[in-house]
Amino acid sequence: MDSLLNPDRPPVFCPGCSHDRSVHTLDRALKEMGLKGSDVVIVSDIGCSGLFDTFFKTHAFHGLHGRALTYAAGIKLAQPHLKVIVTMGDGGLGIGGAHFLAACRRNLDLTLLVLNNFNFGMTGGQFSCTTPEQASVASSFLNLLEKPFDVCNVADCAGAPFVVRSSVYRKDLPELLAEAISFEGFAVLDLWGGCPARYMKKNPLSPKEIESAIEKLQPYRGVVSTNIRREYSSHYREEAAKNTAGVDWQGIEKTFEPTVKERREVVFLGSAGQRVITGGGLLGRAAILAGMNVTQKNDYNITVMRGPSVTEVIVSPQPITYTEVGKPDVIVALSEEGVRKRWGLFEEMEKGGRVILAAGVEIPTTDAEVLEVDYKAGGIKKKERALAALSLLAKSGDPVTLEMLREAICQSFQGKRMEEALGVIVKAAEVPFHVKTQSK
Amino acid sequence: MGLLFVDGNQAVAMGSLYAGCRFFASYPITPASNLLSAMLETLPSAGGIALQGEDEIASIGYCLGASMAGMKVMTATSGPGLSLYSENISFAIAGEIPIVIVNIMRQGPSTGSATRGADGDVQFMRWGCSGGLPVIVLAPADVSDCFTLTVHAFNLAEQFRCPVIIASNKEIGMTSGTLDMERVEKPAVIDRTLHESGPFLPFQVKPGEDVPSFLPIGGPILVRQTSSTHGPDGYITTNPSEIQAGVERLQRKIDSNTESFSYFDLEEREGARTLLVAYGITAGAARAAATELFENQNIPVSLLVLKTLWPVPEQVLQAAAVGMERILVAEMNLGQYVQEIRRVLCNQRVDFYGKMSGQLISPTEIIEEVTHG
Numbered sequence: 142m143d144s145l146l147n148p149d150r151p152p153v154f155c156p157g158c159s160h161d162r163s164v165h166t167l168d169r170a171l172k173e174m175g176l177k178g179s180d181v182v183i184v185s186d187i188g189c190s191g192l193f194d195t196f197f198k199t200h201a202f203h204g205l206h207g208r209a210l211t212y213a214a215g216i217k218l219a220q221p222h223l224k225v226i227v228t229m230g231d232g233g234l235g236i237g238g239a240h241f242l243a244a245c246r247r248n249l250d251l252t253l254l255v256l257n258n259f260n261f262g263m264t265g266g267q268f269s270c271t272t273p274e275q276a277s278v279a280s281s282f283l284n285l286l287e288k289p290f291d292v293c294n295v296a297d298c299a300g301a302p303f304v305v306r307s308s309v310y311r312k313d314l315p316e317l318l319a320e321a322i323s324f325e326g327f328a329v330l331d332l333w334g335g336c337p338a339r340y341m342k343k344n345p346l347s348p349k350e351i352e353s354a355i356e357k358l359q360p361y362r363g364v365v366s367t368n369i370r371r372e373y374s375s376h377y378r379e380e381a382a383k384n385t386a387g388v389d390w391q392g393i394e395k396t397f398e399p400t401v402k403e404r405r406e407v408v409f410l411g412s413a414g415q416r417v418i419t420g421g422g423l424l425g426r427a428a429i430l431a432g433m434n435v436t437q438k439n440d441y442n443i444t445v446m447r448g449p450s451v452t453e454v455i456v457s458p459q460p461i462t463y464t465e466v467g468k469p470d471v472i473v474a475l476s477e478e479g480v481r482k483r484w485g486l487f488e489e490m491e492k493g494g495r496v497i498l499a500a501g502v503e504i505p506t507t508d509a510e511v512l513e514v515d516y517k518a519g520g521i522k523k524k525e526r527a528l529a530a531l532s533l534l535a536k537s538g539d540p541v542t543l544e545m546l547r548e549a550i551c552q553s554f555q556g557k558r559m560e561e562a563l564g565v566i567v568k569a570a571e572v573p574f575h576v577k578t579q580s581k
Numbered sequence: 582m583g584l585l586f587v588d589g590n591q592a593v594a595m596g597s598l599y600a601g602c603r604f605f606a607s608y609p610i611t612p613a614s615n616l617l618s619a620m621l622e623t624l625p626s627a628g629g630i631a632l633q634g635e636d637e638i639a640s641i642g643y644c645l646g647a648s649m650a651g652m653k654v655m656t657a658t659s660g661p662g663l664s665l666y667s668e669n670i671s672f673a674i675a676g677e678i679p680i681v682i683v684n685i686m687r688q689g690p691s692t693g694s695a696t697r698g699a700d701g702d703v704q705f706m707r708w709g710c711s712g713g714l715p716v717i718v719l720a721p722a723d724v725s726d727c728f729t730l731t732v733h734a735f736n737l738a739e740q741f742r743c744p745v746i747i748a749s750n751k752e753i754g755m756t757s758g759t760l761d762m763e764r765v766e767k768p769a770v771i772d773r774t775l776h777e778s779g780p781f782l783p784f785q786v787k788p789g790e791d792v793p794s795f796l797p798i799g800g801p802i803l804v805r806q807t808s809s810t811h812g813p814d815g816y817i818t819t820n821p822s823e824i825q826a827g828v829e830r831l832q833r834k835i836d837s838n839t840e841s842f843s844y845f846d847l848e849e850r851e852g853a854r855t856l857l858v859a860y861g862i863t864a865g866a867a868r869a870a871a872t873e874l875f876e877n878q879n880i881p882v883s884l885l886v887l888k889t890l891w892p893v894p895e896q897v898l899q900a901a902a903v904g905m906e907r908i909l910v911a912e913m914n915l916g917q918y919v920q921e922i923r924r925v926l927c928n929q930r931v932d933f934y935g936k937m938s939g940q941l942i943s944p945t946e947i948i949e950e951v952t953h954g
C-alpha cells in the first residue's frame with residue numbers, strides 16, 4: 142500500500158519537533174495496515190497537533206479545542222466502518238478532560254494519540270496538565286503548584302481497554318500503533334515527545350531522557366485486561382434492535398360526542414403520591430375521546446416524591462389559545478400544600494363553579510359550590526384520591542362522563558393497573574359527599 | 582386516526598422523526614429532558630442513534646460529527662446548556678454543518694428557575710456566538726407548530742447547511758396539548774444536496790449558488806471539515822479576499838433567502854389601528870386578547886404571530902404594519918425582540934409589554950395594554 146501522506150502539504154513543524162516523527166509513524170502504521178485514505182478519518186484537535194489532518198490524504202475533521210473525541214464519536218457511530226484516529230495534545234486532553242473520561246468509559250472503537258510534549262507549544266509554552274512540577278515554562282510558577290496528570294493511569298482507571306505509554310522515538314511504534322488502530326475498542330496512546338521551540342528551550346529533553354523517564358513509570362503496552370469488554374457501537378446496535386417502542390401516530394379515536402359547548406378549566410391541587418398528574422391526564426384523554434381540545438400543565442417540586450402537585454387541565458370544543466387557568470370551573474382540592482400553591486384561584490371562581498374538597502383540607506371562601514368528600518372514611522387510598530375525585534366530577538357529565546373516563550382508563554392502562562383504576566371508580570361511587578356551606 | 586395528546590417536546594421528537602432525524606444527543610436539563618427521553622425511546626427502534634452526552638459540549642459535538650458523516654442530527658437544551666453550545670454553534674456556521682438545536686427556554690439569568698418559562702434567550706440565540714454571522718431561529722407557539730416547525734428546521738438546516746434553532750419555551754415544551762396529525766401541516770422533507778460529479782472540493786459552490794454540495798465523511802471521496810477559516814478546498818486560507826468572500830457567502834446564503842422561510846400567522850381585522858405582535862407561548866394570549874377585544878369590546882386589533890424570529894422577517898413586519906397607529910409587542914422578557922421591531926418600523930410607534938416572572942403574559946394584561954396604552 143502507498144503512503145497516505147499528502148504530497149501537496151508536507152509537515153511544517155519547527156525543526157526538530159517530535160510531531161514530525163509522529164506524522165511519519167502514523168503514516169507507516171496506516172501503510173502497514175493497508176488502509177486506503179477513504180477508510181480513515183483523522184480528527185484533529187487544536188494546537189500544533191491540530192495540523193495533523195492536513196498532512197494526510199484521508200477524511201479529515203478539525204474542530205474545537207478539546208472536543209475532538211466528541212466529533213470522532215459521532216463520526217464513528219454514523220460510519221462504523223471508518224478507522225477513526227484522533228490527534229490531540231496534552232492541552233486538548235486537559236481542556237477536554239470530561240470527554241477523555243467518557244471515551245474511556247464508553248469504549249467506542251477510536252484510537253487516540255495524545256501527542257504529549259508537556260506544554261502548550263502554539264500559544265507560547267504555557268503549562269499543561271502534564272507539565273512536570275520542576276519544569277520551567279511560560280506560566281510563571283503555576284506548574285510548581287500542581288501535580289501533573291498520568292494519562293495512562295487515568296485512562297486505565299476510567300476503563301480504557303487498550304493503553305500505551307511510549308516515546309515517539311521508539312522503533313517499533315508503527316507496529317504498536319497499527320495494533321492500537323486494529324483493536325476493536327477505545328485505544329489510548331500517550332506519546333511523549335519534545336517541543337524544541339518552547340518547552341525544550343529551558344527544559345532539555347533528549348529521546349534518551351524521555352525513554353528513561355517512561356521506564357520509571359508503570360508500564361502500559363497495550364491491552365488492559367481488566368478493562369476488556371464489548372465495543373460500544375456494535376453493542377449499541379444490538380441493544381437498539383431489541384427496542385421496539387415506536388411513536389404513536391394514530392392518536393385517540395373520537396367515539397363520544399362532546400359533552401360541553403365551551404371551555405372548561407379544571408385544576409387539581411394535591412400532593413405527590415396522589416397521582417394528580419395521572420388524573421389530569423386521564424381527564425384530558427377522556428375529553429379527547431369526544432374530539433375536544435385539551436391542554437395540561439403541571440407544577441410540582443424538583444423533589445418529585447414530596448411536596449405539592451398541581452395540574453391544570455383545559456378542555457374545549459374550540460381551539461385553546463391561552464393555556465393558563467384564569468377562572469377555574471372546577472377545583473379538586475386534595476391537600477393543604479396543593480391548595481396553598483393556588484390559594485388565589487378560589488377567589489376567581491364564579492357561581493356555578495364546583496370545588497371537590499377532601500375532608501379536612503382548608504380552603505379560602507369561594508362563590509363556587511363546595512362538595513366535601515371524606516376519602517379517608519371511604520377507604521380511598523392516597524394514590525387513588527385524584528381518580529376518585531375525577532369520577533365524582535364525571536358523574537355530573539361535565540366536562541366528561543363516567544363512560545368516557547372508563548374508556549380513557551382502558552386505553553391508557555393495561556392489566557392490573559387498569560383493573561385497579563376501574564376499581565377506584567366503583568369504590569368512589571360509594572363514598573358519600575355533601576355540599577358544604579361556607580361562612581363568608 | 583384521532584387526536585394525539587402530547588407535549589411540545591414530544592411533538593418536536595415526532596417532527597424530527599418525520600423529517601428524517603437519525604442522530605440525537607443531549608445532556609439532561611429541565612425543561613428539555615423529556616425530549617431526550619422521547620428520542621431515547623423512539624430513535625433506536627427507528628434505526629437511529631440517541632445518546633446522553635457527558636455534557637452539553639459533547640452532546641452537540643457528537644451531533645456535528647454524525648452530521649458530517651451524513652446523518653440528520655438534533656440536540657436539545659435550555660439556556661444554561663445553550664451557553665455551552667456557543668462555540669460549537671459558531672463551528673456549525675463556519676463549517677456549514679446541518680444541525681437542529683432545540684432551546685426550551687426557561688427563566689434566567691443563569692441557573693434561574695428550571696421549571697418556569699421565559700423567552701429570555703431571543704437575542705442570545707442570534708448573537709451568542711463568535712463571528713456574528715446569521716443563524717435561523719424558528720419559534721413554535723403550540724404543539725402543532727412544534728411538529729411543523731421542526732420539519733421546517735430540518736429542511737432549512739439541510740438546504741442551507743447551517744444550524745437552525747427551535748426557540749421553544751418550558752410552557753410549550755412541557756405543556757400537553759392536542760395534535761391532529763390529519764390536519765397539522767406536514768412540509769415535504771428536503772435532504773441536503775449531494776455532490777454528483779466532477780472534482781469535489783468540500784466548500785466549493787456552483788456558479789450562482791451559495792451552498793456547497795455535500796459528501797459525507799466516510800464515503801469513497803475524501804472530505805475535509807474544519808473550524809478554521811478556509812477556502813473552498815477546506816484548507817486554512819490567509820488570503821483576505823478569499824476570507825471576505827467566504828464570510829459574505831455565509832451571510833448571504835441565509836439573509837438573501839429570508840423571505841422563503843418567513844413563517845407567520847396574520848389575523849387582520851378591518852379598521853384595526855393597533856397591530857399586536859407576539860411569538861412563542863405569548864402568541865396564545867395575544868390571540869385570546871385580540872378575539873376578546875373584537876367580540877366583546879368592539880375594538881378591532883390585528884395580530885401578527887411570528888414563527889421565524891431570525892433572520893428578522895422585515896418584509897412581513899412592514900406589510901403587517903401598514904396604516905397602523907400603534908404596534909404593541911408582547912414577549913416574556915424585559916424587551917428583546919421589540920428592539921428589532923423598532924429598528925424595522927422606525928417611523929411608527931412601537932410599544933412594549935413584557936414580564937419575566939415565570940408567569941405567562943395573560944390575555945387580560947394584553948387587553949389592558951391595548952385599551953389603556
Ligand code: SF4
Nearest residue numbers: 155158189262336338
Ligand atoms: S511549537 Fe513546539 S510543538 Fe509546535 S511545531 Fe514548534 S516545536 Fe513542535
